[in-house]
Amino acid sequence: MEGVLGYPFWGPKRPDYCGHPKFELNCSGEAPVITINSTGYRVLGIDSREHFLTVARTDYWNDSCPQEHKNATLDSTFFDYTSETQDLTLYYRCSSAVSVGVSSQFSCPNDGTTVTNFFATDATKKLLSTYSPTCQESVVVRISDSEAGVIEEAVNALLQPNLTAALVSGFVMEWEANNSRCDECVKSDGVCGSNHTTGEFTCYCKDRPYKFMCGSDSVTPGSGIGAAVSGIVVFSIAIACYYKRENIRSTRIVIWKTNTRDQEFDVKAFIRNYEPLAPKRYSYATVKKMTKSFAERIGKGGYGTVYKGKLPDGSLVAVKLLNESKSNGEEFINEVASIGRTSHVNIVTLLGFCYERTNRALVYEYMPNGSLDKFIFTQESSSTNRHLEWKTLYEIAIGIARGLEYLHRGCNTRILHLDIKPQNILLDDGFCPKISDFGLAKLWLTKESIVSAAGARGTIGYIAPEVFSRAFGGVSHKSDVYSYGMLILEMVGGRKNFDSAASHTSEIYYPNRIYKDLEMENEESILGNIMDGENEISKKMLLVSFWCIQTNPADRPSMSKVVEMLEASLESMEFPPKPYLFSPTMSP
Template identity: 65%
Template sequence: MIFWHQSDPVILKRITNSFRDKLGQGGYGIVYKATLSDGREVAVKILSESKGSGEEFINEVASISRTSHVNIVSLLGFCYDQGRRALIYEFISNGSLDKYIYKSGSSGTFCNLDWNILHKIAIGIAQGLEYLHQGCSTKILHLDIKPENILLDEDFCPKISDFGLARICQKKESNVSILGTRGTPCYIAPEVLSRSYGRVSDKSDVYSYGMLILDMFGKRNIFNNKGSHPSEMYFPDWIYEDLNQGNILGGHSDISEEENDMITKIILVSLWCIQPNPSHRPSMSKVVEMLHGELESVPFPPKPVLYSPEKSLLEASDISSSSKHETILTTTEESSSTHHTK
């Protein structure tokens, strides 16, 4: 691990070629491409001096320095000197996932990756989150899973990045206390927005994962372009309609039966992940197991009754009124019965 001090500004300017090659920018800083003295290409994230007291920097170093996994980006070094905070990561050549699933100038998604690559990415992200939740010496909750924070290497292997909002807790613990809302709209779990849904926990990452996968497979984009849906309709509602009608792919006629089963399975798993009640969502270990299994091994999920990102949160009583549609997670994980419409 590289730790720079004293002449950090001079070193940073030199290795980034005077900050010429900008890779991206987020809420907490700008990322530049750089080259170390040994020739290695790296990504240098310069954190904004105006953002907070350095909590996001401490979170990132404390959490990601504990990790070592193929689906987690590697932190190579950092510096903290005279107010300048920088993080040095391995360079990931294909950039972030949002470049491949968001069409420029569009509010929806438009993916130009084939189904098998998307399947590989979905499994890789799930494995990375499973590792964070169960494979580290301490449990790490990412709390900001979204396309911009998933990097893709030259083989399109996904790597989870940006741990600025992460929280660390003991392995036997799941819940964490946080102040205020953190995360990105459309991917934030309901309990992060309102504690009436439950405590913030590793299941909050599960929810964000489910929403991310639905975006990856274009479900939100198709919903946005349908034009005929009621303005107050929550978009998973019509996914259930498509499942029941055997139209999960929205008119793709050039797809094989094997690919159809693969995509249907992934959508079913995603719908389990976005259940409003955190206790009804699977663990990331169960998600990985379902993704590797056969379509017939994934039970049909109850319809989530929640909110549209453009709407206010429903009252807790609205959630309880939908309890007849909910299935206890332990029953789901132990059951091998299925209800698929193909």
């Protein structure tokens, strides 16, 4: 979740008195679900500071044809739509006579040959205004303005809009649950909650519960605890609320103690708290069986070796066996805690894990085309020798950007990857890129833009300046943007950006030379003999990459902006300034 799970939310692992009666989360499925006026909503994100909730209707999750077609309403006392949302109307069982020439159509199972369904935003309703009387049912669902814009652009271009994408992206609503009271309670060193008998707001303090804030008012009347209960018991309830909340925080990357017993306890505590929400847990014997005793090695990295395996249903998997020498648990926790809560087409899927003493393994979906590096690094640097077409490289660049955008802004917890490089980009059989290897990742559980990065590491040639020297600023999502920029430069140039074996200073950092050619419009030197249509793609990728590797993190775009630039026209892009780390006057 975006932000730490706390008041007013509660659920199976968080007592009802720690939250508000209207904000129960059911965590039994793949994602938390909140029920509002008898309608279930899948919770995609929680912003506790701004009091925003990103949700999508459960009955329309990956399904535009639920068994029951019903409109939903919000409880206006506690919830309200934000201004950045709008209605999407779905029309069911319409006459086939209206289907000609309308792109916003969708079908449902068991639809007859004479039945057609349509969907329309507020702006595209006029296209269907003459058709709606012929439709037997209509349902209004809420979507974001950005998704509505995508639908409208597709309709105007006579393309088929992606209805499923609009529904699963969800929308943002605002909540009100005695927010101002809770703020005052927290300021007074209390913990926000409610009276589990009356549902009234309660501030749990060290000595006793109060109506508003610690020490300023009488004990909450009718409290289930009662005014006569000792301060120790009341304090224990406040600690219970705090501890349940802190269990969520415990999944962030930590600086490990040197004592082995402490290390082992930390990992076991994590497994105990997180396992109900994690992918499937396998025994070590099962892992050995699925890999045929680790018979086929398909990769090796600093933290472990990857083997090819097969699940009982025949599905191929990649099993990453972590090195025993790295068995303090940091790598294991980072990957399970970060990637285990993601779900995106451009993020590799973690299917399961194994934890038995020093035997630790991670089970991923299998990527038949391996990693990106083997397709972009050739023996010759000429672009005519590359293995992938420019259009494919461009689509891969956009896919990686969308994956990072999701990690930074769109998933349940913001995640900084901190090790973006070609070896960590895997390709499926259709060359769809998937970000992998979250061993150095940091969970970004608040809206703070800077995270702690004690002992931060990475791969030379991709590390942002601020990661190895705080003189350049704090580590943030802009650090991933820098690594992405360096990766794109390598994809365009077909060679590594950093060459420690180079004999001349000017050859060590390839970006320095490529920027000079770009500035002088010496495109032939940069890209070699390529077609005119491909030149626009490659030049656009270069401009984006140099914006991404600006030395000052504040000058770099967000990944959302990167996606926007990649999809925009070349003429609309501004020429980036030269990153001063690559200035000829500076030593590399």
